[in-house]
Amino acid sequence: KKVGLLGIPFSKGQPRGGTEQGPQAIREAGIVEKLEQLGTQVCDHGDLTFDYIENDTPDGNVKNPRTVGHANKKISKAVSDIIYNGQLCLNLGGDHSMAMGTIHGHAQVEPDLVVVWVDAHADINTPLTSPSGNIHGMPLSFIVKELDGYVPTVKGFEWVKPCLSVKDLVYIGLRDVDPGERWIIEKFGIKAFSMQEVDKLGIREVMEQALKAIDPSGTRPIHLSFDVDALDPTITPSTGTPVHGGLSFREGQYIMEELANTGRLNCIDVAEVNPSLGNKEENTLTTETTLEVLNKCFGQKRGG
Ligand SMILES: CN[C@](CCCC[B-](O)(O)O)(CCN1CCCCC1)C(=O)O
């Protein structure tokens, strides 16, 4: 399958500037060359541009609502087009609020998709449970059908159609979950493999159980939303909300190898790379690690 590369230089889902430099940093680390070396054809769709919305005052406690809402409407359309053209869509972020648009867009073409959310965080606060008002901690709440009655309308989000069921979502890597998110995960029985399960079961068992939980028949299209802060901050330091005790380099690679083995990876987000938060060495380490983990999605074999 050809890979459709889409840059999403966006940062307004959180307060720290710099994630808009994520796409460039990952490109400069050689993502296109790496994919082509693996025999993968790459169609680079360039970077999306986003309109400046003035007077984007908070809606309730939600920050930059119109900017984030409008951006994700554009993201959704761009991803839909790429998937519709039969390409594997690789979205380079940008903060994780982009995943509302990428999953929404993917679901317009593949309504039967399942989501693997690899992250230190659950990113499922509603506007009412969020302690920060930063939308990168809320993207899933706007697209999960079962939360429809719990999410107030937010300026700029009128276009969103919930398109994901909680039974089609699985978390891997959780280690910093807010009380409201804990309540939602519990209430709706969302499958979640926190770092405790990773330690207890081992990553092999986690992947087996995770995929069996959301796709027992082994037939459904997979959307991977990969927040680089899922990995341990010692290997991806340049990110906005680092949390100790993350996935190791090898665990990250194993997750991607198992997803690649399904042959059903259709759409991949790479979120929360923030070059402005690290020094040169930290930024190089972050993008090199991201590439070495990500290339396992595209058939790079550790055994040669
Ligand atoms: C855990 N929830 C946070 C972080 C969301 C991270 C988004 B991601 O895309 O990087 O995963 C943090 C909320 N805490 C902030 C510090 C005080 C306690 C609450 C939020 O703001 O919702």
Ligand SMILES: [Mn+2]
């Ligand atoms: Mn995170």
Ligand SMILES: [Mn+2]
């Ligand atoms: Mn995230």
